[in-house]
Amino acid sequence: MIKDNQKSLNRLHIVIDAILIIAAFVLAYEVRFHVLTRFSLFALSQNERYYSLAKYAENLYYLVPAYLVIYANCGLYRPKRGGGGRLEYWNLFRANILGLLVFATVLYAIRENDISRGLFVTFAVLNFSFGAGFRFVVGRILKAIRRRGFNQKHVLIVGYSRTTEAYIDRVRQNPQWGYHIHGILDDNMEVGTMYKKAAVIGTCDELENIARENNFDEIVVTLGINEYVKLERLVGICEKSGVHTKFIPDYRSVIPTVAVMEDMDGIPAINIRNVPLNNIFNSITKRVFDLVGAVIALAISFLPMIVIAAIIKCTSKGPVIFSQVRVGLHNKEFKMYKFRSMEVQSEAKEKKAWTRANDSRVTGIGRFIRKTSLDELPQLINIIKGDMSLIGPRPERPYFVEKFREEVPRYMIKHQVRPGLSGWAQINGYRGDTSIKKRIEYDLYYIENWSLGLDFKILFLTLFKGFINKNAY
Numbered sequence: 001m002i003k004d005n006q007k008s009l010n011r012l013h014i015v016i017d018a019i020l021i022i023a024a025f026v027l028a029y030e031v032r033f034h035v036l037t038r039f040s041l042f043a044l045s046q047n048e049r050y051y052s053l054a055k056y057a058e059n060l061y062y063l064v065p066a067y068l069v070i071y072a073n074c075g076l077y078r079p080k081r082g083g084g085g086r087l088e089y090w091n092l093f094r095a096n097i098l099g100l101l102v103f104a105t106v107l108y109a110i111r112e113n114d115i116s117r118g119l120f121v122t123f124a125v126l127n128f129s130f131g132a133g134f135r136f137v138v139g140r141i142l143k144a145i146r147r148r149g150f151n152q153k154h155v156l157i158v159g160y161s162r163t164t165e166a167y168i169d170r171v172r173q174n175p176q177w178g179y180h181i182h183g184i185l186d187d188n189m190e191v192g193t194m195y196k197k198a199a200v201i202g203t204c205d206e207l208e209n210i211a212r213e214n215n216f217d218e219i220v221v222t223l224g225i226n227e228y229v230k231l232e233r234l235v236g237i238c239e240k241s242g243v244h245t246k247f248i249p250d251y252r253s254v255i256p257t258v259a260v261m262e263d264m265d266g267i268p269a270i271n272i273r274n275v276p277l278n279n280i281f282n283s284i285t286k287r288v289f290d291l292v293g294a295v296i297a298l299a300i301s302f303l304p305m306i307v308i309a310a311i312i313k314c315t316s317k318g319p320v321i322f323s324q325v326r327v328g329l330h331n332k333e334f335k336m337y338k339f340r341s342m343e344v345q346s347e348a349k350e351k352k353a354w355t356r357a358n359d360s361r362v363t364g365i366g367r368f369i370r371k372t373s374l375d376e377l378p379q380l381i382n383i384i385k386g387d388m389s390l391i392g393p394r395p396e397r398p399y400f401v402e403k404f405r406e407e408v409p410r411y412m413i414k415h416q417v418r419p420g421l422s423g424w425a426q427i428n429g430y431r432g433d434t435s436i437k438k439r440i441e442y443d444l445y446y447i448e449n450w451s452l453g454l455d456f457k458i459l460f461l462t463l464f465k466g467f468i469n470k471n472a473y
Contacts, residue, residue, distance in 0.1 A: 013077060013138075014068060020130040021064050028123035029053050056119070066102070067127075070095045088139075090451050092131050094281070100124040142178075152180040156216050156243075158207060158234055159223035160186035160193075160200065163250040167222055168198050182216065187227075204234060211241035218244050225250040276450045277417050285452060286389065293390045293459070294383040301377050308339055308365070308374060316363045318344040321378055326395035329418045334387040336395060337378035341366025379421050391455045392420025393443035394431065408436050414443045417450075422462040424454075 071077065074095040076088065103120055157164055164184065171179045183201035193200040202210060211219065219238045223231060231247075238245040251270075262269045276282050309320045322340035325333050342361040362370065369375040382388040388395070393414040396404070404411045425431065425442035446454070 016134060017068060017071060017076075017131065018064050020134060021067050021127055022060060024127035024130050025057070025060060025063070025123050026053065028119050028126050029056055031126070032119040032122050063103070067095070067099050070099050070102070074098070087451070088135060089132055090453060092135065093128055093452075096124045096128045096131075099127075152178050153217045154180050154182055154215070155218045155220055156182050156210065156214070157184040157198070158186075158204060158219060158221045158238075159227065160184055160189045160195075161222055161224035161227075161250045163224075163248050164222040165195055167220065167248055168196050172196050182214065185210070204230060207234060208237050208241070211237070211243060216243050218246060221245065221247045223250065273413060273416075274448050275416050277447075282450070286450075286455070287386075289452060289455060290383050290389050294380045297390075298380050298384075301380070304374070305339075305377050308369060308377075311365045312340055312363075315365055316340075316343065325398060326419065327398055327401045327415060328387055328395055329415060331401075331412070331415050333398060334382070334395075336387070337381055339369055339375040339378060341370050341375045376421060383421065387418070389418040389420045391422055391424075391446075391458045392418050393423050393446065394426065394439075395419035404436055408440055410444060411436075411440055413447065414440065417447055422458060424458055427458055427461045 071092075074091045076091055076095060100120060157167070168181065171177065171181060181198045183199055184195075185202050185204050185207055186200050187203050187205075189200045191200055191202060219241070221231070221234060221238070223234070235245065235247070262271055277286060312320050318340055320340060322338050322342075323335040324338065326336040328334050341363060343363060366375070379388055383390060401411075423443065424446035425439040428442055430439040430442055446458075
């Protein structure tokens, strides 16, 4: 059955990871001392010596088990069914960075100056590449096998609710997960009721007998929220059967997001909203990404910004840079910078006015830089200051924040992260005079699914389709 296969696969996975770590280390040695030394930047001085491969290989006695422990703690040996590949690659990247930091710290602590730090950096790059390549190939093979009906996980569903239908929808949409639904037990639906080829086969009272007579890999409890009085009894039966049990709560109408469980000294607590950037490691990673990206972008755009500033100064009266109060992280106000694209107006009008098509306040150069989003370039300064991020929900003026707070459900959640120069909503066309509700849907998706890979994707798409704004007037 699947649970036995999973144990064998995990053991094999660990063995292969150990082999890949050794291979990456040996190759890193060859690259560092026999390939890179051909280039003047990495060349060794005439009198400079280095340890033999055999001497370096002594590090593998503790490096391999340490990396495997880090891999396990980063979730690389958890079951992959129903999970996303992007998350696994991110965990692998995180594990290698953590491993690199640990060994750099150890070398510094023991004052070992004869070990090449360059070798360990090369090893980290190669080890991540080997690990990612291996997981990609295995993932493709397993998906192909499961799509053909092999390596299936046999599942019994208990309870029929909105959550049941949502669960079946996901299983049907992802045959590569390899789930085979045996049937549904429910006290309210007639036997024979079908939903996407999953049939009601009995009542909840039959759970014990059906579980005993069949060799299920998993029982999924999806009771409706109004039937939770049965939950303790049914979970007890599932536990008695010895079958792995999964409970999917019916709380979508209360918590419309991906919930994260937290253990408060033995008391389980559900976080209403999962915000990956609340994690200190993720937060630091994103901040470094923002600083490096903003400095590079400033260097590239410096001359165009000088030209734009000169044209603005020569064609209309007023300052070149326009600052406007916006609401950012944790609802704190900050001054956001833009190239001035409109005639100077009173502060009272500016606070509440929304730019419309053929707006007479927009200058000639202003119309161009708004359409091409070049007016946003001074926000690179905001990013360096820490007011903003390269990627995130766009910030809004305080007047409109108060207005949308009451009109748009979950609007204020966007302020749990730094606002961005570009964002998931913007590259999907929701910017300027477009639906605020749709914009928030995309912003919430970004907030709940953040990863460095997603930031790179949005940045890449911004470069190719995010600058021209047909909704900017």
